[in-house]
Amino acid sequence: MSLKSFLPILDWFPNYNKNWLKGDVSAGLTVGVMLIPQGMAYASIAGLPAVYGLYASIIPLIVYAVFGTSRQLAVGPVAMVSLLTATAIGSFEGITTEQYITYAILLALMVGAIQFLLGVFRLGFLVNFLSHPVVSGFTSAAALIIGLSQLKHLLGVNIPRSHHVHDIILNAIDKFSEINWIAVVIGILGILIIVVSKRIKKSLPGQLFAVIFGILAVTFFGLGEGAHSVSIVKDIPSSLPSFIIPSFDMGIVQLLIPMALTISLISFMESIAVAKAIQTKHRDYKVVANQELISLGLANVFGSFFQSYPTTGGFSRTAVNDQAGAKTGLASIISAVLIIITLLFLTPYFYNLPKAILASVIMVAVFGLIDYKEAIHLLKSNRTDFSTLIVTFLATLILGIEMGIGVGVVLSLAMVLFKTTNPHTAELAKVPDSHFYRNVKRFENLEVKDDVLIYRFDAQLFFANINYFKDELYDYEKGKGDKLRLLILDGESINNIDSTSIHALEEIVLDFNSRDIDVYFTGIKGPVRDKMLSSGFIKKAKQENFFMSIQKAVDFYESHEKSYIKDKNYQKYTHQTNK
């Protein structure tokens, strides 16, 4: 591995092009302005004081700028990972706020270490096992859970924390009489401000406008105190995060491992998906999955030394970063500097920020993630994938966020395996006036012969489908009747073969030969040929029965057919033995 591939910053910093600067500065500032309300809001999803969202928006950004392969990815606190953090730490009962914070930071260290190791051992491919429907179903459900978790701030009532949608809704209905209508109005206005700003121009800092509106409303109308007071952010410490090595408690570490693994993979998946999507627009660099794991891992590890909870590359800020013209990691560094300035000088101004505004920031962000379009598209085009999406969505809502994704992955792999054990098969026949052979069930007017069965099996042959292969073959044979003299096994769809199926093929050849039916093989692929040779199958099935194409096999058979039939009349003489 070269130094540049471990330190991608060396790729762009020494060759920094002056023309990039304008874009980097403007993008860095835009994202930084977004980060202030988002960071505070996402920290509240994670169950942490607002300031920890700002802490998490400094070191990880700078570290990623040094080690990351994407030049537009905006790292920092994101909604999904914040929710997972709350799920992980929320499972500890009866802990103090200090312990909660300590564990969340420890979790960042663990997530970082796991990601770093996954990257070093080149296990980035693991994320490939998350299919599009699983990600879509899971994201939609998580967005719904996150959105609903903000109901309490929007309604101004105290709803117990829960990751089960029905609990949240039932509890909210239960507290209907206690709703703080001032909070509701502020929240709805916040949502409107954000949505309308986005409609007017995508790069408008709508979230900042909502924050300013909220602070002004509370300050002017004195809503922070009194009988109908709304919940506000209050004191945010005016200091940078301190350098503290996270404290280790092996018992806690053990309890956190399953969730740390889940967060490592899910946050990597979110990040790599957006990084790759943005990269296709920029051909001056390449996103490398394993290096991304290393860089996100280091971002989390170093972040945890400076009081950061788990972070990753997020969808919305990355998109804004790219639109605003970011060309290199410098944009992220500029965002981080803006957060530092905020922490040092601006925090007192956020005292009166109503939590309902943070809720509106979150709600707008996450409801955009609810991907009903994909569900409708799949319903129309692919029922299998649609059911995977729906099952994952429901499992995430009902069984909880960490089980949901597991159910989705296992289900989608099981579906693939199941389909491979019951693949599509076809009897082929000749397209008139051509050398092409196609499925007799799909096309009319094909030239079907009574004495030749051409069988195509659309899957690799392996232990779990070889019986299906046999059953289908004997069914086709039965369909042909007694005139059958030649079986052609078309190998063009058979991409691999294992020893179990080679054993079975041997038996099939013997069985057909015993009934005076020849077996020819056509279009066998290289890797399959290799295994057929090394297992001795080609010798047993006879080299001369292997043909380049179906047409060649049929031509050979037809040219020998007459002499073959003549031969058969003498067969009792040529085949006779005394045993």
Next chain:
Amino acid sequence: MSLKSFLPILDWFPNYNKNWLKGDVSAGLTVGVMLIPQGMAYASIAGLPAVYGLYASIIPLIVYAVFGTSRQLAVGPVAMVSLLTATAIGSFEGITTEQYITYAILLALMVGAIQFLLGVFRLGFLVNFLSHPVVSGFTSAAALIIGLSQLKHLLGVNIPRSHHVHDIILNAIDKFSEINWIAVVIGILGILIIVVSKRIKKSLPGQLFAVIFGILAVTFFGLGEGAHSVSIVKDIPSSLPSFIIPSFDMGIVQLLIPMALTISLISFMESIAVAKAIQTKHRDYKVVANQELISLGLANVFGSFFQSYPTTGGFSRTAVNDQAGAKTGLASIISAVLIIITLLFLTPYFYNLPKAILASVIMVAVFGLIDYKEAIHLLKSNRTDFSTLIVTFLATLILGIEMGIGVGVVLSLAMVLFKTTNPHTAELAKVPDSHFYRNVKRFENLEVKDDVLIYRFDAQLFFANINYFKDELYDYEKGKGDKLRLLILDGESINNIDSTSIHALEEIVLDFNSRDIDVYFTGIKGPVRDKMLSSGFIKKAKQENFFMSIQKAVDFYESHEKSYIKDKNYQKYTHQTNK
């Protein structure tokens, strides 16, 4: 379902052919004579008194004759299932012999019920997930464990029961000084008698000869008593099994469920494998997997009502049954009758039967199951399958019999999935003077073009390999350089496609087109075409870019190449917009 398919006996009994009788009687008697020593021996593997092996050789045989689809399968106690029974019940500590027997019979009821339900719900395909290497490795290891479990009888010492090979061997070495050399001599002579009889003629009842030899030796030399006495079978009750509904203890049932499931599947697998192998020689009936589950299930359920422990169709007796000329289930009924006669009148003669002889019966039977030839064959021909075999073998020996098979199944499925995520790919080029395109890495002198990349991906396209598909494609593209004008995606090996990969293909087409490279599709299969159409992909990739074969695509491209290049000179005019 027709009555005949639920009661296959109706297929042969009403049409019974007199010519079959001789074969059925001779086979029935031969197998019955084998069953007497085998039944007693296998009961001892299961940890049960010898007579329970005879009990298990009556009702299950008759029930299977009525419901089973195979006409040669010899049902009854077998070594593997006996070992699994011992593993299941042996895990209960501090139980009496009566409880041990009760639980073994309850286990038969549970196994039967599970098999029956699996059959009714048509889940027989589950057994397809056991690959040849897994079965081979597992069987060899189980045979070794069973054989070694008989060491104590062969050596005449008391070795504690264990299913771990190293324990058994260490304990045996420990007790070297206590070895009863008379037992050793009897056992070795027993083995010799069985092996030599088999060498002389396969149908000779060598096991019965060994039993007679053992009884005579003990009786004449008075070896059953005194200081150097050998262990003998002693009293066997002279009565038929009683009708007793197995007693239910839900706590015990719950504890037995995992092993009952394991036994259900493994015993079904052993039985269906031998039934199918024998059936290929007889074309007058068909073995139906789900009906086999139903019949084996009923055999176990009804067997358990008459004090039978779990049974199934066994390898060796079925082979003997077939060789001795069995034509229908009548042979099994005759075997059962012979066992009934034995139980009623002959049991006193077995008093002096030395257990060392039973050990020799078992050892000869199971060491024949150790399948070293398959291991050597795979070592030479298929390293993946070889390692699956070895891992399953070692896992069974080290982790135990019930874990071993699980490790094997999971490993073999993981291997299949892993290979599907990293399939073979190829760049194709034309075989001179033909319309065939083959892998440029396998063949020399192919006609490679600088401006055309023909890419073949040898697997179904799905979420877990679409990134690999992309990576390989872009690597090939890089190999072609700047002259590339046309990408041909050959679909003949792509047997299926999911929504995740269709999304990715859309991006790939857009990306290539944005660099002025056309993308053609050739040989797309019907089921893939269906999904491409319903998802709207064909519209996006343009219908006219889909071709019947690579040659057709290349022909089309070449005929348009010149006008295309001319066109490109005007592209800035045709592509101009003001946005």
